[in-house]
Amino acid sequence: MSGSDNLFCFFAENMKSYYSKYLEKKASSASLAVFRIGFGVMMFISIIRFWSKGWIDTLYVAPTFHFKYFGFSWVTALGEYTYVLFFICGVSAFLVALGYKYRIAIIVFFLSFTYIELLDKATYLNHYYFVSIASFLLIFLPANAYFSLDAVKRKREYLFVPKWTVDAIKLLLGIVYFYAGLAKINSDWLFKAMPLKIWLPSKYDIPVLGTTLMQENWFHYAMSWSGMLYDLCIPFLLLYKKTRNVAFVLVVVFHLFTRILFPIGMFPYIMIIGSIIFFDASSHQKLIDFVSKTFNPFKGKWDLVASKQTRVKPVNKLALYVVVSFFAFQLVFPWRYLVYPGELFWTEEGYRFSWRVMLMEKMGVANFKIVDAKTKKFFYVDNSDFLTPLQEKQMSFQPDFILEYAHFLGNHFTKKGHKNVQVFVDSYVALNGRLSQPFIDKSVDLYQEKESFKHKKWIVPFNDEIKGL
Amino acid sequence: MIKKFFLIAVVFLVYTCSSSSDDSPEQEKKDSFDREAVLVNIADNIIIPSLEDLSQKLVSLKVDKDAFVATPDQTNLDALRNSWLSAYKVWQYVEMFNIGKAEEILYSFQMNIYPVSVDDVEANIDSGSYDLTHVNNNDAVGFPTVDYLLYGIAADDAAILVKYEDVKYLNYLSDVINQMDSLTDEVLNDWNTSYRATFISSTSNTASSAYNKLVNDFIFYYEKGLRANKIGTPAGNFSADPLPDRVEAFYNNEVSKTLTLEALTAAEDFFNGKAYASSSTGESYATHLKSLDNSALQALINNQFSGARQKINELENSFSNQINTDNTKMTQAYDALQLNVVSLKVDMLQAFNVSVDYVDADGD
Numbered sequence: 001m002s003g004s005d006n007l008f009c010f011f012a013e014n015m016k017s018y019y020s021k022y023l024e025k026k027a028s029s030a031s032l033a034v035f036r037i038g039f040g041v042m043m044f045i046s047i048i049r050f051w052s053k054g055w056i057d058t059l060y061v062a063p064t065f066h067f068k069y070f071g072f073s074w075v076t077a078l079g080e081y082t083y084v085l086f087f088i089c090g091v092s093a094f095l096v097a098l099g100y101k102y103r104i105a106i107i108v109f110f111l112s113f114t115y116i117e118l119l120d121k122a123t124y125l126n127h128y129y130f131v132s133i134a135s136f137l138l139i140f141l142p143a144n145a146y147f148s149l150d151a152v153k154r155k156r157e158y159l160f161v162p163k164w165t166v167d168a169i170k171l172l173l174g175i176v177y178f179y180a181g182l183a184k185i186n187s188d189w190l191f192k193a194m195p196l197k198i199w200l201p202s203k204y205d206i207p208v209l210g211t212t213l214m215q216e217n218w219f220h221y222a223m224s225w226s227g228m229l230y231d232l233c234i235p236f237l238l239l240y241k242k243t244r245n246v247a248f249v250l251v252v253v254f255h256l257f258t259r260i261l262f263p264i265g266m267f268p269y270i271m272i273i274g275s276i277i278f279f280d281a282s283s284h285q286k287l288i289d290f291v292s293k294t295f296n297p298f299k300g301k302w303d304l305v306a307s308k309q310t311r312v313k314p315v316n317k318l319a320l321y322v323v324v325s326f327f328a329f330q331l332v333f334p335w336r337y338l339v340y341p342g343e344l345f346w347t348e349e350g351y352r353f354s355w356r357v358m359l360m361e362k363m364g365v366a367n368f369k370i371v372d373a374k375t376k377k378f379f380y381v382d383n384s385d386f387l388t389p390l391q392e393k394q395m396s397f398q399p400d401f402i403l404e405y406a407h408f409l410g411n412h413f414t415k416k417g418h419k420n421v422q423v424f425v426d427s428y429v430a431l432n433g434r435l436s437q438p439f440i441d442k443s444v445d446l447y448q449e450k451e452s453f454k455h456k457k458w459i460v461p462f463n464d465e466i467k468g469l
Numbered sequence: 470m471i472k473k474f475f476l477i478a479v480v481f482l483v484y485t486c487s488s489s490s491d492d493s494p495e496q497e498k499k500d501s502f503d504r505e506a507v508l509v510n511i512a513d514n515i516i517i518p519s520l521e522d523l524s525q526k527l528v529s530l531k532v533d534k535d536a537f538v539a540t541p542d543q544t545n546l547d548a549l550r551n552s553w554l555s556a557y558k559v560w561q562y563v564e565m566f567n568i569g570k571a572e573e574i575l576y577s578f579q580m581n582i583y584p585v586s587v588d589d590v591e592a593n594i595d596s597g598s599y600d601l602t603h604v605n606n607n608d609a610v611g612f613p614t615v616d617y618l619l620y621g622i623a624a625d626d627a628a629i630l631v632k633y634e635d636v637k638y639l640n641y642l643s644d645v646i647n648q649m650d651s652l653t654d655e656v657l658n659d660w661n662t663s664y665r666a667t668f669i670s671s672t673s674n675t676a677s678s679a680y681n682k683l684v685n686d687f688i689f690y691y692e693k694g695l696r697a698n699k700i701g702t703p704a705g706n707f708s709a710d711p712l713p714d715r716v717e718a719f720y721n722n723e724v725s726k727t728l729t730l731e732a733l734t735a736a737e738d739f740f741n742g743k744a745y746a747s748s749s750t751g752e753s754y755a756t757h758l759k760s761l762d763n764s765a766l767q768a769l770i771n772n773q774f775s776g777a778r779q780k781i782n783e784l785e786n787s788f789s790n791q792i793n794t795d796n797t798k799m800t801q802a803y804d805a806l807q808l809n810v811v812s813l814k815v816d817m818l819q820a821f822n823v824s825v826d827y828v829d830a831d832g833d
Contacts, residue, residue, distance in 0.1 A: 058830075123830065198819065198820070198822050201822075202674050202821070204504075204674065205672070205673035205674050205675070265831030265832075361822070363819050365810060365811055365814055365815055377710075379708050380706045382697075382707060418709070426807075429815070430815045430816050430819050435766065436815045
C-alpha cells in the first residue's frame with residue numbers, strides 16, 4: 001500500500017515539477033502575432049463578405065421569428081440595428097489584426113460575434129462556434145506582445161510570451177481536427193461511404209473530375225476513409241517537425257478540395273491560416289518581416305519602439321486558470337451525447353458544439369396541426385407564413401427546433417383567439433440515403449412538452465442502427 | 470519526397486483555381502445520369518405538346534367566344550362553356566411549368582388564381598378600363614374569372630343571358646379570353662424559338678439551372694397548386710372552418726374533381742416521363758431514381774400516386790358539395806396526396822441532392 005502511495009507521490013511530484021517548468025517555458029511572441037493578424041484579417045473579411053451577400057437582412061433582420069438556444073432566449077433580435085452590431089464586430093476584428101487596444105477589441109469581437117450567433121440557431125455552423133471559442137481563448141492570450149499598435153503605443157514590444165499561450169492555440173486546432181476525426185468513426189461514414197456517396201456524385205458539373213472520379217464508388221470510400229484518417233492524424237503531423245511541411249500541404253489541399261465541393265464559405269481559409277501556428281517561430285518571424293516590408297502597416301512609427309524586451313510578457317495567473325478550465329470543458333463537452341439514449345444522428349441530442357462536421361445528409365418535412373382540444377376541430381399551418389426557407393429546412397429535422405416552433409405556434413394561435421390549443425406535428429425525416437420515416441410521435445401535444453436537457457421521449461426511435469462513436 | 474508533394478499540391482491548386490470559373494468544357498459523360506435527356510424528353514414530349522394543345526383549345530375558346538359575343542344565346546353559351554372546360558383541363562398539364570417565359574411574365578398567376586375576386590371583376594366591368602396584366606387583377610382574370618362570367622354572374626342561365634345584354638360584360642369576357650390566348654402564345658412561342666435550347670442545356674447542379682429549378686417547381690406545384698389549392702384549402706386544412714367556395718371552378722361547381730384528376734395525371738406523367746396525350750415514355754425523374762439504384766422509391770411514389778387517385782375518385786364531382794356533406798373524405802384525399810409530398814420533397818430531393826433554390830447561406 002505505502003509503496004504504491006510513494007510511487008504515486010513520486011509521479012505527482014514529477015508531474016508537478018514538469019508542469020511548473022512547462023509554465024515557465026517561453027516562446028517567440030511572433031507566433032501569437034501571426035495568429036492574431038491572420039485571425040483578425042479573416043474575421044474582417046468574413047464580416048464584409050457576410051454583409052455584401054445580404055445575409056444580415058435575410059438571416060437576421062427579415063425573419064419574424066428566431067430559433068433560440070436553450071437558456072439564451074433573452075438574446076433578442078435587433079432589427080435594423082443588427083447592422084450596427086456587424087459594424088462593431090467588423091471594426092473590432094480589424095483592431096484585433098492591428099493589435100490596437102487589443103484586449104478591449106478582442107472582448108468586443110467575442111461578445112458581438114457570439115451575440116450574432118446566439119440570435120438564431122438555424123444559422124448554426126461548427127465554424128462559427130470555432131470562431132466564438134477561439135476569440136474567447138484569445139482574450140486570455142498576450143497576442144499583442146509583438147508587432148502591434150499597442151506595442152508601438154507603449155514603446156515596447158516583447159520578444160517572448162509563455163510557451164503555453166502558443167500551445168493553447170495549437171491544442172484548440174488539434175481538438176477541432178481530432179474530434180472531427182473521431183466523429184467519422186461510424187458505420188455510415190466508413191462502411192456505406194455516406195453521405196459522400198450522395199454528395200460527391202451531385203458534383204457532376206465540376207470540370208474533369210465531375211463525371212469521372214466523383215461518380216466512382218471506390219472514390220467515395222477512399223474519400224471517407226482518408227477524410228477520417230486526415231482529421232485524426234493532422235494535428236500530430238503538424239506538431240512533428242519532420243512531417244510538418246507535408247502536413248501543411250495536406251491541410252491546404254484538403255481544405256481547398258472541400259471548398260470546391262461544398263458551400264462552406266470562409267471556413268477552409270480560416271483553418272489554413274490558423275494552421276500556420278504550427279510552424280517554427282522563425283517562420284513566423286519571416287512572415288512578419290515580409291508583412292512589415294511589404295505593407296509597412298505602422299508607417300515608420302516602428303522606429304518609435306524604443307526597446308525590444310527579451311523579457312517574457314507577463315500573463316495573469318487567472319488567465320491560465322481560465323484557459324485550463326476552457327480546455328477541460330472542450331475535451332469533455334463533445335462526449336455529452338453518451339448520456340442520451342437513441343441514435344445521436346437521429347435525435348441530435350448532444351450533436352452540436354462537438355465538431356461533427358459534414359456527417360449527415362438529413363432532410364425532413366414537418367406539418368403542424370393546430371387542434372382545439374374540446375371541439376377536435378383542426379387546421380394545418382403553412383410554415384412559410386412564419387419561417388424563412390432556411391429556418392424551415394433546419395426546423396424540419398431537429399427535435400429542439402420542432403418543439404420551439406410548436407410553442408411559438410401555440411402561443412401565436414392562442415393570442416389570435418383560438419381556444420384549447422394543442423399542437424401536433426406530422427413529420428418525416430430521411431437520414432443518409434435511408435427512406436424517410438416518421439420522426440416525431442404525432443399523437444403528442446408538443447405545446448405541453450417543455451424544453452430541457454433531458455431526453456425527448458416523443459422522438460420516434462430510429463429504425464436502423466449506426467455503429468461507432 | 471517533399472518536392473513531389475509540393476508538385477502535386479501545385480498541380481492541385483491550379484486545378485482548383487481553374488475550376489472555380491464557370492466555363493465547363495465539353496466533357497464525356499461517364500457514369501453520370503444523363504440529365505439533358507430528361508430535359509429533352511420533358512421539353513419535347515411534355516411541355517411543348519401540352520402548351521400547343523392548350524393554345525389550340527384557347528383558339529377554339531376564342532372562336533366560341535366570338536360567336537357568343539355576336540349572338541349571346543343559350544346555344545352559344547353552352548358551346549362556350551364546353552370549350553372553356555376542355556381548355557381548363559389542358560391547363561392542368563401546363564400550370565406546373567413555372568419556368569422561362571412563364572416565370573418571367575407570371576403566367577400561372579394570370580391564368581388560374583382562385584377564388585376569383587368578384588368585386589374586382591365587377592368593378593373592372595363597371596369602369597370599362599383595366600390593365601388585365603396588373604398584379605392586382607390576378608384574381609380577376611384567367612380560367613376562374615371565365616368560370617364566374619359563364620356560370621356565376623346571375624342565378625340561372627336565363628338571368629345570365631340577360632346580363633350579357635350589357636355590352637360591358639361581353640367586352641370583359643372577350644378581353645379576358647383574348648388575354649389568356651395571347652399569354653399562352655407568348656410562352657409557347659418562346660419555347661419554340663429560343664428557350665428550348667437554353668432549357669435542355671441547363672443541367673448543372675446550381676440553384677439557377679433548369680434541371681434543379683424544374684425539380685423545385687414540380688414539388689412546389691404538387692404541394693401548393695395541387696394538394697393545397699385544390700383539396701386542402703377548401704377542405705379547411707389551413708383554416709378554422711372548411712371553405713367550400715374556395716374550390717376550383719366554384720361557379721360551375723361540377724368539375725372540380727375532373728380538374729383535380731387531370732392535375733394528378735399531369736404530375737404522375739411528368740414524374741414518369743410519359744409523353745403528353747400518348748403512352749410512350751422517356752427519361753424522367755423515375756428513370757433518374759432507377760439509375761441511382763433507387764427503384765424502391767420510384768415504386769413507392771407511383772403507388773402513392775395511385776393511392777391518392779383512389780381517394781380522389783371517391784369524391785363527388787362537386788368538391789363543395791363533398792365538403793358540405795362529408796368533409797372527412799376530402800381530408801382523406803388530402804392525406805393521401807400528402808404522402809407523396811414526403812417522398813418527393815425529402816426522399817427524391819435527397820437522392821438527387823439538388824441545390825435548393827431558396828436557401829442562400831454557408832453550410833457546414
